Amino acid sequence: MADHQQKSDKTVHRHEALQKKLALKEERKHHNVSFIMMILLTLVAFYAISSDKIGDSFAVMFILVLAVVQVFFQLYIWMHLSHKGHEFPIWGMASGILIAAITVASLMGMIWTS
Amino acid sequence: MSTHASHKKRTGLMDWLTTVDHKKIGILYLLSGGFFFLIGGLEAILMRIQLIKPENDFVSAEMFNQLLTMHGTTMIFLAAMPIIFAFMNAIVPLQIGARDVAFPYVNAVGFWLFFFGGVLLNMSWFLGGAPDAGWTAYAPLSTVSAGHGVDFYVLGLQIAGAGTLAGGINFLVTIINMRAPGMTFMRMPLFTWASFVTSGLILFAFPALTVGFFLLMFERVFGAHFFNADMGGNVLIWEHIFWIFGHPEVYILILPAFGIISEIVSTFSKKRLFGYSAMVFATVLIGFLGFMVWVHHMFTVGLGAVANSIFAVATMAIAIPTGVKIFNWIFTMWGGQIRFTAPMLFAVGFIPTFVMGGVTGVMLSVPAADYQYHDSYFVVAHFHYVIVGGLVLGLFAGLYYWYPRMFNRVLNDTLGKWNFWLFFIGFHLTFFPQHWLGLMGMPRRVFTYMSGQQLDTSNFVSTIGALLMGAGTIVLFINIIISASKKNIASADPWDGRTLEWAMPVPTPEYNFAQTPLVRGLDALYVEKTAGNGKMTPAEPVGEIHMPNGSILPFIMSVGMFISGFGFIYANWYAAGGGLGIVLITMFLRSVIDDHGYHIHKEEVEADIKGGRA
Ligand code: HEM
Ligand SMILES: [Cu+2]
Numbered sequence: 024m025a026d027h028q029q030k031s032d033k034t035v036h037r038h039e040a041l042q043k044k045l046a047l048k049e050e051r052k053h054h055n056v057s058f059i060m061m062i063l064l065t066l067v068a069f070y071a072i073s074s075d076k077i078g079d080s081f082a083v084m085f086i087l088v089l090a091v092v093q094v095f096f097q098l099y100i101w102m103h104l105s106h107k108g109h110e111f112p113i114w115g116m117a118s119g120i121l122i123a124a125i126t127v128a129s130l131m132g133m134i135w136t137s
Numbered sequence: 138m139s140t141h142a143s144h145k146k147r148t149g150l151m152d153w154l155t156t157v158d159h160k161k162i163g164i165l166y167l168l169s170g171g172f173f174f175l176i177g178g179l180e181a182i183l184m185r186i187q188l189i190k191p192e193n194d195f196v197s198a199e200m201f202n203q204l205l206t207m208h209g210t211t212m213i214f215l216a217a218m219p220i221i222f223a224f225m226n227a228i229v230p231l232q233i234g235a236r237d238v239a240f241p242y243v244n245a246v247g248f249w250l251f252f253f254g255g256v257l258l259n260m261s262w263f264l265g266g267a268p269d270a271g272w273t274a275y276a277p278l279s280t281v282s283a284g285h286g287v288d289f290y291v292l293g294l295q296i297a298g299a300g301t302l303a304g305g306i307n308f309l310v311t312i313i314n315m316r317a318p319g320m321t322f323m324r325m326p327l328f329t330w331a332s333f334v335t336s337g338l339i340l341f342a343f344p345a346l347t348v349g350f351f352l353l354m355f356e357r358v359f360g361a362h363f364f365n366a367d368m369g370g371n372v373l374i375w376e377h378i379f380w381i382f383g384h385p386e387v388y389i390l391i392l393p394a395f396g397i398i399s400e401i402v403s404t405f406s407k408k409r410l411f412g413y414s415a416m417v418f419a420t421v422l423i424g425f426l427g428f429m430v431w432v433h434h435m436f437t438v439g440l441g442a443v444a445n446s447i448f449a450v451a452t453m454a455i456a457i458p459t460g461v462k463i464f465n466w467i468f469t470m471w472g473g474q475i476r477f478t479a480p481m482l483f484a485v486g487f488i489p490t491f492v493m494g495g496v497t498g499v500m501l502s503v504p505a506a507d508y509q510y511h512d513s514y515f516v517v518a519h520f521h522y523v524i525v526g527g528l529v530l531g532l533f534a535g536l537y538y539w540y541p542r543m544f545n546r547v548l549n550d551t552l553g554k555w556n557f558w559l560f561f562i563g564f565h566l567t568f569f570p571q572h573w574l575g576l577m578g579m580p581r582r583v584f585t586y587m588s589g590q591q592l593d594t595s596n597f598v599s600t601i602g603a604l605l606m607g608a609g610t611i612v613l614f615i616n617i618i619i620s621a622s623k624k625n626i627a628s629a630d631p632w633d634g635r636t637l638e639w640a641m642p643v644p645t646p647e648y649n650f651a652q653t654p655l656v657r658g659l660d661a662l663y664v665e666k667t668a669g670n671g672k673m674t675p676a677e678p679v680g681e682i683h684m685p686n687g688s689i690l691p692f693i694m695s696v697g698m699f700i701s702g703f704g705f706i707y708a709n710w711y712a713a714g715g716g717l718g719i720v721l722i723t724m725f726l727r728s729v730i731d732d733h734g735y736h737i738h739k740e741e742v743e744a745d746i747k748g749g750r751a
Contacts, residue, residue: 111313115309115337115340118337118341118425119340119341122341122428125428125429126345126381126428129432129444130377132444133373133377133432133440133441133444134371134373134374134377
């Protein structure tokens with residue numbers, strides 16, 4: 024009886040280990056993909072600025088969008104924000120970004136438009 | 138444990154310089170905050186003596202400008218903030234059932250940075266004159282102010298501000314991560330909630346100030362022109378940056394007082410707080426709205442009707458959650474078994490006084506009316522009603538309430554009542570007439586006034602009131618000295634408390650809880666009292682307790698900052714670089730020296746429990 028239990032415990036353990044391995048593999052894949060993507064995005068950003076074919080004002084907006092994408096890669100893939108237990112950092116960052124955005128927008132509106 | 142051997146027990150002065158224990162750091166904050174409170178109070182009394190009669194010449198105009206600048210700066214940054222941190226340190230870890238804050242070492246760094254920043258700022262008195270551009274340091278007044286006064290302001294506050302920021306982050310992490318089992322967010326005592334929101338405000342507001350100080354420092358020390366309109370700069374940027382920090386700062390100050398009042402009103406009414414979840418929601422909402430209203434300090438600079446209206450409406454909106462709190466305190470007392478002890482007296486005095494400050498606040502938030510009030514004594518009356526009538530009464534209440542926990546002695550209740558009445562009557566005598574002074578046209582920040590403008594009587598009354606407030610404070614110090622000279626130890630739970638800070642014996646063991654308590658509801662201790670067992674159920678067996686080692690590095694690091702601050706003020710790059718070098722070396726040492734702390738053995742804990750010491 025005790026022997027039996029030990030055996031099933033062992034298989035459970037093996038199962039868990041396997042799952043962990045798979046998850047790790049998945050994560051490594053994400054890391055590789057995002058690493059390549061981030062290099063590509065950076066190259067594209069450089070190209071957008073150095074090339075004459077793309078207008079200046081469009082290029083600026085374009086690389087800002089790329090920057091936002093990069094931030095998400097950084098936060099979610101590399102800093103694991105998607106994992107459990109990151110609710111507080113997300114709340115903190117979101118409210119910080121919100122307050123900073125309101126502040127910067129109203130400052131720009133009040134100082135440099137009138 | 139092998140690490141146990143590495144533990145050196147320090148005593149006396151060295152113990153205080155190296156401590157990382159939140160209880161001791163709380164006491165350090167209280168002592169130094171109290172010291173700066175006395176200095177700031179002295180400056181205030183000197184100003185009031187100058188204003189007791191028209192055309193007085195007790196101090197010179199230049200001296201008056203220095204006094205008013207240092208009074209405001211000292212009271213906000215070096216008295217109010219540290220005393221708030223004193224209570225947060227002494228009480229929050231106990232209230233959430235933790236053994237310390239999340240980063241005890243950073244806690245010590247935060248304290249010493251504040252301390253040396255404050256000392257640096259006050260050195261200006263002896264080194265050619267204190268800052269004289271007002272606590273708001275508006276450009277271009279601050280950028281052209283002669284001498285080194287404003288440099289001391291910038292560098293001193295920059296260093297103290299870094300300490301505050303470290304403290305705020307520490308308490309955010311502590312409250313999120315270190316709560317005892319069962320201590321959910323919606324079971325946290327209101328003081329802990331207020332400390333949490335205040336820490337969040339510090340995290341978001343102080344960086345704005347840090348940036349502003351760097352700009353001002355570059356302008357004064359390195360000849361930059363951020364605020365110099367002749368060179369393409371803009372003076373308004375300083376004003377915006379200062380108030381983007383400054384308004385959240387006033388809520389950083391008042392929220393902990395709200396928390397203290399909530400604890401006291403509930404304890405001394407023997408009722409749970411009325412509308413607990415509404416109180417929590419109001420606290421969070423006030424914190425959030427606090428970032429959307431800074432322009433109400435700038436209604437008269439000419440930002441235009443649209444900007445003024447938006448910020449006026451946002452400002453008025455804050456009155457709503459604030460009103461919710463007022464009503465909840467009143468309903469908590471309603472039908473309760475009220476005991477008018479000294480802390481309760483301060484709490485009850487707080488409520489109407491703060492309401493009066495809130496009402497003048499809403500008056501000020503109407504831009505058209507503010508054109509009349511702005512920069513007059515009316516504004517001075519408003520913010521003293523909220524800061525002294527609100528925050529300071531709250532801090533006095535908290536001091537009387539938590540004194541037994543912090544210092545193992547009870548303050549005398551009769552003297553406490555004298556303290557209250559002298560201070561309370563003095564306060565209203567000082568600041569109520571200032572409403573009229575403002576409405577009659579007396580501008581703020583003037584060193585004298587002419588006779589025959591009907592300003593004499595109100596100013597005279599105001600000065601008498603200030604002396605009474607001073608007398609009230611002296612009574613407090615007499616009370617403290619008397620209690621310190623007596624030998625009798627306070628009982629562990631002198632007020633029939635409801636929250637966890639009353640759940641351990643006095644003196645509080647260095648590890649706070651021998652066994653982490655299991656929290657089974659709001660007002661955790663009271664839940665157990667009504668359930669009949671009267672003490673907390675442990676959530677873990679007795680075991681080894683891991684403790685952090687003390688360290689002298691935070692002290693040395695802050696001395697380094699202090700030296701470098703001097704270097705920047707006098708443009709002496711050897712001192713500036715050398716000081717920063719000391720900081721870097723201490724950081725390096727901290728990183729490479731492995732310090733795992735030490736363990737208190739299970740047997741010692743068991744002996745403490747048996748001996749009634751834990
Ligand atoms: C209902 C809440 C409040 C409202 C609507 C309000 C509104 C205002 C307004 C409109 C001003 C600017 C007046 C002027 O300069 O012309 C002001 C100034 C001020 N308020 Fe409040 N206030 C409120 C609560 C508070 C609280 C809770 C505190 C602090 C604990 C506070 C501290 C101050 C300070 C320090 C100033 C003057 C700053 C200076 O110019 O030196 N206020 N308030
Ligand atoms: Cu404000």
